[in-house]
Amino acid sequence: MASPLEGGADALLLDLPRGPLQAYRARASFCWKELVLFLEGEDVLRLKKTIFSTLENDPLFARSHEEDISLDRYRELSFLRCKRIIEYNLLPLEDMVANPLWFQVFTNCLGMYDWSLAIRLLLNMVTFGLAIYNLGSERHLKYLPKIFNMEIFGCFAVTELSHGSNAKAIRTTAHYDPITQEFIIHSPDFEAAKFWVGNMGKTATHAVVFAQLYTPEGQCHGLHPFVVQIRNPKTLLPMPGVMIGDMGKKLGLNGIDNGFAMFHKVRIPRQDLLNRNGEVTLEGTYVTPFKDDRQRFGASLGTLSMGRVAIVGMSTVNLKLAVSIALRFSATRCQFGPSDEEEVPVLEYQMQQWRLLPYLAAVYALDHFSKSLFLDLVDLQQGLMGKDQSARQAELGREIHALVSASKPLASWTAQKGIQECREACGGHGYLAVNRLGDLRNDNDPNCTYEGDNNILLQQTSSYLLSLLASRIERKRHPTKSPLKTVDFLEAYPEILGQRFSCPSINSCLDSSVPLAAYEWLVCYLLLESYQKLNEEKRSGRNDFEARNNSQVYYCRPLALAFLELTVVRRFHEYTHQPSVPPPLRAILGRLSALYALWTLSQHMALLYQGGYFSGEEAGKMIQNAILTLCSQLKDDAVALVDVIAPPDFVLDSPIGRADGEVSPPVFLEKRTHVKLSP
Secondary structure, eight states: OOOOOOTHHHHHHHHOOOTTTHHHHHHHHSOOHHHHHHOOOOHHHHHHHHHHHHHHHGGGGGGOOOOGGGHHHHHHHHHHHHHHHHTSSOOHHHHHOOOHHHHHHHHHHHHHHHHHHHHHIIIIIIIHHHHHHHHOOOOGGGGHHHHHSSSSSSEEOOOOOSSSGGGGGGOEEEEEETTEEEEEEOOGGGGEEEEEEEETTTTTSEEEEEEEEETTTTTTEEEEEEEEEEEOOTOOOBTEEEEEEEEOEEEEEEETTOEEEEEEEEEEGGGGGGOOOOOOOOOOOEEEEEHHHHHHHHHHHHHHHHHHHHHHHHHHHHHHHHHHHHHHHHHHHHEEEETEEEEGGGGHHHHHHHHHHHHHHOOOOOHHHHHHHHHHHHHHHHHHHTTTOOOHHHHHHHHHHHHHHHHHHHHHHHHHHHHHHHHHHHHHHHGGGGHHHHHHHHHHHGGTTTTHHHHHHHHHHHHHHHHHHHHHSSOOOOOOOOOSSGGGGGGGHHHHHHHHOOOOOOOSSSSTHHHHHHHEEEEEEEHHHHHHHHHHHHHHHHHHHHHHHTIIIIIIHHHHHHHHHHHHHHHHHHTTTTTTSSSSHHHHHHHHHHHHHHHHHTTTTHHHTTTTTSOSSSHHHHHHHHHHHHHHHHTTHHHHHHHOOOOOOOOOOOOGGGOOOOOOOOHHHHHOOOOOOOO
């Protein structure tokens, strides 16, 4: 469809090169440029264009692939590129403060090029820098300019060899010496070594180290963060008492130097305790503004929420790239046909549509959700920095923690499965390293593990939901409402559980309001089932630990996932059905919303029948047929939908995913014979 845009917006979005993909582009029911502008806005498009053109025009960022260079050279390039990005100052601090979402855009653009580069930057500026800003006080602000100009380079050290998810059991100690007014950081044995810390292996000069704080009388006050210098910034040699090592080659993200460290009675000034949540006086008295140690512990590790939200965006970007490659290839790869003389693109096959188009819809839904969740977290952080002590702020913190804890598993697992499906859908070409699907799969894989194991994180979400139901049933508290309104529907849970699926035809199913209603029932059903299962276990004589352990697999785990899926579906439904959606875009956005909702819901078909929401074979068949109908309707729009989300060819870096659709052998040969290394 021709572009209706004029002026600056059209200048930002140049026409794509003509080639084999042109046939599908001509069939699109909407203008891809109009959709990009609606989703992003001119300012974001301008920022993205600046970032991408900067990378492409700088020889330091000339493409060099991991299999072609040594591990040390790849890490060196990653570090030098990180330094260059900071020097470019592509996103000034004042712009970031005025438009927080731009930082997510900035990070995701770098990640599209190479996640090792983007994560290096994130670990230094956000994970390390934000920890100092959020957990420290005025005396720690001196570190921030040094972080932003790379005078120092940081990392975030919580995980140990013997403890990761169970952060409370971390064994690194920090004993306060009132005579010298210093903390003594110490690793009692190798099992207490800080492990898997990004940037630590070769390049970090400083670390935020979490350790058990002891005051002179011997009392332990729990886990607290400290700024510890681990290397000399000029020589990068370890500081006295610090032993540092590198983890070696990983399955992916090898541009990041993950490392380990042990501390042998390393002394740091008392002022290097990040003291927002707990302080030690000159004499050695411990003081904290928190009455409940669990609240202080949660506040100290709250910085992890930003990392988990970042992972939602990272996973979505990985899926976005994989889907772009697979669908462009599917639109040009011809196999079989109605006769021996006529072959058709594999995208014309229902099986290929069913394999790929739901993941395309997932990209759009998760992309919108990751942006909205990021802004929710910014709202929470601003309240914390403003010392908001209101009940709403406290409840907002609980709600966001529950959302973040389930969003990382959902996004990382969806990307993991989707990238693999894209790899297989491209046949042998998908297995070639040059086409990047293998790198995307390997670079996405750790998203399922770091910043909290997915299955353990889901327990945080289910515990939040169960506490709401327990308050209502056991303590008769009403109403069940929250600042972001994600649980407000639970107020009507008895009425919702009485509902049953009712859809007279497939056409009436082709709107996300139908699966939205089904999801509300599903969450209410799983919540009540999980609550009853927990109580049944306790009545059988099991303690709370055993009862929770026995209630995860078929109860609390699917509850947490279904709740987050409902939240994603609801937010995308509301976004795509808002009055401000331009009329030419309403149909395509509505189909994406409906397909994502029905496709995710279909994975819970057994539960919908088990609980009685579905009955008879027609309900299941109607959902399946609606999914296939939507795939068929979206098939001709698939290439244009990819054009909306795909970065330039230099960034996408896949011969079978080129914007012109040319995938002839010379393209592969050119790709393999023009590898450049920066001097």
